[in-house]
Amino acid sequence: MKKCLVLALMWSCSAHLVSAQVPVSDAGGLKVSWEFSENNYQKKGELLSVLTLTNTGSRPLPANGWTVYFNGAAPHNEGDTSVISVARVNGDYLRFSPGKSFHGLAPKAAVQVKLLTRPLRNITDYPKGFYIVFDTDPSHGIPLPLETKSAIDYTKQERAIAEKQYAQNLSVKNLPEAQMSPVFPSPVSYRRTSALFKPAAGLKIMADKDFGKEAAYLADEWQKVTGVKPAVGIASGSATKGPQKIVLQKKAIAFPEGYELSVSADQIVISASDAAGVFYGIQSLKVLLPPDSWDGKHTAVSIAGIEIKDHPRFPHRAFMMDIARNFQQKGEVIKTIEVLSLYKINILHLHLNDDEGWRIEIPGLPELTEIGSKRGHTTDEQTHLFPSYGSGPSIANSSGTGFLTRADYLEILRYATARHITVIPEFETPGHARAAIKSMDARYKKFMAAGKTAEATQYLLRDRDDQSVYRSVQGWSDNVINPALPSVYSFMEKISDETIAMYKEAGAPLQTIHFGGDEVPAGVWEKSPAVAALLKSDASIDGVDDMWHYYFEKVNVMLKQRGLYLSGWEETGLKKALVDGKKKMIVDTRAAGNNFHTDVWNNLSGNEDLAYKLANAGYKVVLTNVTNLYMDLAYSASDAEPGQYWGGYVDADKLFSFIPYDYYKNQKEDERGMPLDPSHFNGKERLTEAGKASIIGLQAPLWSEVITSPERFEYLLLPKLFGLAERSWAADPDWATAADPAVTEQLYQKSWSAFANVIGKKELPRLNTYAGGFSYRIPTAGVRVEQGMVKANAQYPGLMIRYTTDGTEPAANSKVYSGDLPASANLSFRLFNSAGRGGRTVKFALR
Structure with a gap:
């Protein structure tokens, strides 16, 4: 057989063979195997899988009286359903159970069933969280060992990914420090000088009286680096010569949050007209320190002379953290605030509830956290919610169960406020609200049992007589609040x-509450008696579809009464209308003058210009484009790469390349990751000058469906966050406005190369130890074969390529790649950071 050269990416965490750490004896020796057999089965666009239930124990599995539950994409049987039938319970919560032709499973025997689901794209699609429940003990779920494996050959796909990465990396040149920006994100202007600031004993911080909090913060940060906390005093007038010091002085700066930073031999001066500007000057000073300054080994640091003038491009520089789908503890939220503030992100949008969890304590509504914050096996959801995203049968699962206490939230608010970050709370409504609905259902049942009807109905969120049939995008059939109920607005007022x-109490700023508005499915409210009654009594509501406007108008009035404005997803500025005989969401001009702030994510096919339409209509728009800013999307199309993929693939370059005022120009791929023809955007609405004034900033969300640990959260957050920081703070780059495509590309590649050097040589090494260190993603090597020689390169200079020739995974002491290698059977490449931590291996093979 003729040999040919192929490349294959191998997931270092054994993506194709996952076994739960559960004693087999707990389930009588049962185990589950799920094998992915064939994508595009029978050319119908479905994935064929084989589910195998094996009895490795000594006791037979009975012919009936049991059900296995799990989470995943909803499958259906391929053919016979009489042996084992698989069905959806709700959402991503699934089950399989014995059929009439199943006669039990003897020891050492196995049974198989063929299933069809959507095509497999990456490990995100793997089912998880399997457990069995016996009818004799219906409240007890027993975890099952799971083995997942794939017979699908991804060799060509992985080869293409490695070669594409190699080609992209070619534009990145290894630059000397003098050609890199001294601080990050890039300042408006800077000038290096020959001075050198060497801190001496007795260094003091002298601050204007308005900057006392920032001075105390700087003293604490300086102590983290050197072990010595400088004394803090009140500055008298402008900075003057004298004993060595850091001066925080008040000075008229034309731009909000702007600052000037001057480093000379005897003093450092940070000037600003507001406290936020001084704080950002301090963050730039920190970034001027050597990247390893937070490793606890420095007693002194020196800083090269520099003059910086800087201010942000956008006032709204936001990161959205979803702690609802899967929970992150308070410590991880605070750690996130640390890294956001370092890179001058000033908004933390906290997604606090969704279908799968309610994550904040609300005094007076204990059911929200007693029921809505927990996931585990249940038959009626009276004490907790169904498992989701593989959280399993136990409510002790740390990703499925958890919430922020009131004290936790106060601590988060105070911590964020001290770092000039505004926390925007989001309560997702009226859709994506299942956790709240189920919690209030349990409250209703509790008070009705006590004969307290008024209390039972006070905060009820659904019409108990509603017979509407719908299914949300995520598969839920009961997750939408009913806006016709007065109790709904009592609930909104209470949580507000x-x-x-x-x-x-925390002394934290609050200008808005985000009330969601995302993805309400067709069919809701159509058979609700409460909605029918309201439509009959209020002629101003134009049918069931207009209940949307009715709901947000009432919420808007409620917020205005409290001195707040409404924030929401794009749907808050849309309405359903007949377009060419079909219902479609279009801009609703009725709310355009209400100061609604809309996070616009949908720039997918057919909605490419939606953000610009809303901005041109007068809505305040936060650009949240899925194709460039969704951090939960996988870094690449590799089957071994964790993350979503429905909106394309997002690496740090997608955020870095985003052009806010003309994003048609930067979008080179569609949501499938396929190249877009430039003519694709012909006829799309362009941003007007008035519309440009309505773009208040950028936001990058990190949805948590696939995030079940802090490590996975940080992996998807970083280094993508760097692109958000650069584009939301730094001035419009020259490549964004160049008219000639060839010039644009040349300028962009030069800019990207400089950015990649800063990230690889400065910021990633800094994050090895900053705030305790971050588990950022180390990229895979780019690899290509040319004339029988294997070439490899790295996305970020500063990372080291190591390799092995025997098929083993490269380790921190493996050989360093320094040039082309002859093609051989067992070459493997892996990138390592300065701390010796490696990324995922790229394996080269002969076959």
């Missing part, structure tokens, strides 16, 4: 007032 009280 308790939230406002927390911000007031």
Whole structure:
């Protein structure tokens, strides 16, 4: 057989063979195997899988009286359903159970069933969280060992990914420090000088009286680096010569949050007209320190002379952290605030509830956290919710269960406020609200049992007589609040007032509450008696579809009464209308003058110009484009890369290349990761000058469906966050406005190369130890074969390529790649950071 050269990416965590750490004896020796057999089965666009249930124990599995539950993409049987039938319970919660032709499973025997689902794209699609429940003990779920494996050959795909990465990396040149920006994100202007600031004993911080908090912060940060906390005093007038010091002085700066930073031999001066500007000057000073300054080994640091003038491009520089789908503890939220503030992100949008969890304590509504914050096996959801995203049968699962106490949230608010980050709370409504609905259902049942009807119905979120049939994008059939109920607005007022009280107690700013508005499915409210009655009594509501506008108008009035404005997803500025005989969401001009702030994510096919339409209509728009800014999307199309993929693939370059005022120009791929023809955007609405004034900033969300640990969260957050920081703070780059495509590409590649050098040589090494260190993603090597020689390169200079020739995974002491290698059977490449931590291996093979 003729040999040919192929490349294959191998997931270092054994993506194709995953076994739960559960004693087999707990389930009588049962185990589950799920094998992915064939994508595009029978050319119908479905994935064929084989589910195998094996009895490795000594006891037979009975013919009936049991059900296995798990989470994943909803499958259906391929053919016979009489042996084992697979069905959806709700959402991503699935089950399989014995059929009439199943006669039990003897020891050492196995049974198989063929299933069809959507095509497999990456490990995100793997089913998880399997457990069995016996009818004799219906409240007890027993975890099952799971083995997942794939018979699908991804060799060509992985080869193409490695070669594409290699080609992209070619534009990155290894630059000397003098050609890199001294601080990150890039300042408006800077000038290096020959001075050198060497801190001496007795260094003091002298601050204007308005900057006392920032001075105390700087003293604490300096102590983290050197072990010595400088004394803090009040500055008298402008900075003057004298004993060595750091001066924080008040000075008229034309731009909000702007600052000037001057480093000379005897002093450092940070000037600003507001406290935020001084704080950002301090963050730039920190970034001027050597990257390893936070490793605890420095007693002194020196800083090269520099003059910087800087201010942000956008006032709204936001990161959205989803702690609802899967929970992150308070410590991880605080750690996130640390890295956001370092890179001058000033908004933390906290997604606090969704279908799968309610994550904040609300005094007076204990059911929200007693029921809505927990996931585990349940038959009625009276004490907790169904498992989701593989959280399993136990409510002790740390990703499925958890919430922020009121004290936790106060601590987060105070911590963020000290770092000039505004926390925007989001309560997702009216859709994506299943956790809240189920919690209030349990409250209703509790008070009705006690004969307290008024209390039972006070905060009810659904019409108990509603017979509407719908299915959300995520598969839920009961996740939408009913806006016809007065109790719904009592609930909104309650959670708003308790939230406002927390911000007031914490001394934290609060201008808005985000009430979601995302992805309400077709069919809702159509058979609700409460909605029918409201439509009959209020002629101003134009049918069921107009309940959307009715709901947000009432929420908007409620917020205005409390001195707040409404934030929401793009749907808050849209309405359903007949377009060419079909219902479609279009801009709703009725709310355009209400100061609604809309996070616009949908720039997928057919909605490419939606953000510009809303901005041109007068809505305040936060650009949240899925194709460039969704951090939960996988870094690449590799089957071994964790992350979503429905909106394309997002690496740090997608965020870095984003052009806010003309994003048609930067979008080179569609949501499938396929190249786009430039003519694709012909006829799309362009941003007007008035619309440009309505673009208030950028936001990058990190949805948490696939995030079940802090490590996975940080992997998807970093280094993508660097692209958000650069584009939301730094001035419009020259390549964004160049008219000639060839010039644009040349300028862009030069800019990207400089950015990649800063990230690889400065910021990633800094994050090895900063705030305790971050588990950022180390990229895979680019690899290509030319004339029988294997070439490899790295996305970020500063990372080291190591390799092995015997098929083993490269380790921190493996050979360093320094040039082309002859093609051989067992070459493997892996990138390592300065701390010796490696990324995923790229394996080269002969076959």
